[in-house]
Amino acid sequence: EDKVVQSPLSLVVHEGDTVTLNCSYEVTNFRSLLWYKQEKKAPTFLFMLTSSGIEKKSGRLSSILDKKELFSILNITATQTGDSAVYLCAVESRDDKIIFGKGTRLHILP
Amino acid sequence: DGGITQSPKYLFRKEGQNVTLSCEQNLNHDAMYWYRQDPGQGLRLIYYSQIVNDFQKGDIAEGYSVSREKKESFPLTVTSAQKNPTAFYLCASRDQAGGSYEQYFGPGTRLTVT
Numbered sequence: 001e002d003k004v005v006q007s008p009l010s011l012v013v014h015e016g017d018t019v020t021l022n023c024s025y026e027v028t029n030f031r032s033l034l035w036y037k038q039e040k041k042a043p044t045f046l047f048m049l050t051s052s053g054i055e056k057k058s059g060r061l062s063s064i065l066d067k068k069e070l071f072s073i074l075n076i077t078a079t080q081t082g083d084s085a086v087y088l089c090a091v092e093s094r095d096d097k098i099i100f101g102k103g104t105r106l107h108i109l110p
Numbered sequence: 111d112g113g114i115t116q117s118p119k120y121l122f123r124k125e126g127q128n129v130t131l132s133c134e135q136n137l138n139h140d141a142m143y144w145y146r147q148d149p150g151q152g153l154r155l156i157y158y159s160q161i162v163n164d165f166q167k168g169d170i171a172e173g174y175s176v177s178r179e180k181k182e183s184f185p186l187t188v189t190s191a192q193k194n195p196t197a198f199y200l201c202a203s204r205d206q207a208g209g210s211y212e213q214y215f216g217p218g219t220r221l222t223v224t
Binding site: 095098103 | 141150151153166
């Protein structure tokens with residue numbers, strides 16, 4: 001059975017800290033791994049990763065994929081209170097099925 | 111403006127009634143998806159459709175039905191057979207041919223069944 005496991009499930013840090021969110025997966029016919037940020041309603045897209053070892057970066061956020069060990073990490077440096085959200089990892093298989101993890105709830109204390 | 115719309119935003123129903131959630135997109139996307147979100151559960155895939163007149167079950171399809179008669183529309187019916195229908199429902203679409211694989215989400219419908 002395909003599955004995506006995120007850890008930790010929740011995390012509380014102080015503003016300015018750096019956080020690392022983890023996503024491991026077991027998916028048949030992997031095509032891509034996606035990261036989303038969900039604040040109130042619908043998730044917003046952050047990154048799509050398809051190749052191992054190539055870091056994707058956007059401002060203070062970065063992500064990398066390891067297809068051999070079947071995991072990805074999402075790093076956020078110099079965290080701000082606006083980074084507080086649920087971060088979702090999803091994996092897509094070649095038959096277009098997309099499976100989400102349970103998410104990591106990140107809370108940044110001022 | 112291009113995007114995905116879901117209606118209504120909030121929906122209340124009595125137990126035993128079927129209810130249909132609307133999802134419409136004008137992005138010309140081929141693929142559409144329905145997810146259910148419960149607290150602490152992330153998003154769970156109910157059904158998805160890669161092309162008109164075709165759809166596949168996701169991980170939790172029992173008690174739900176869908177149709178894809180038009181490219182723009184992918185309505186989800188929550189039937190009385192669904193044991194725990196109260197949840198937040200999200201619809202998404204994706205451009206298969208574009209190569210970006212990014213899903214675009216609608217604003218969601220919060221269904222409460224009492």
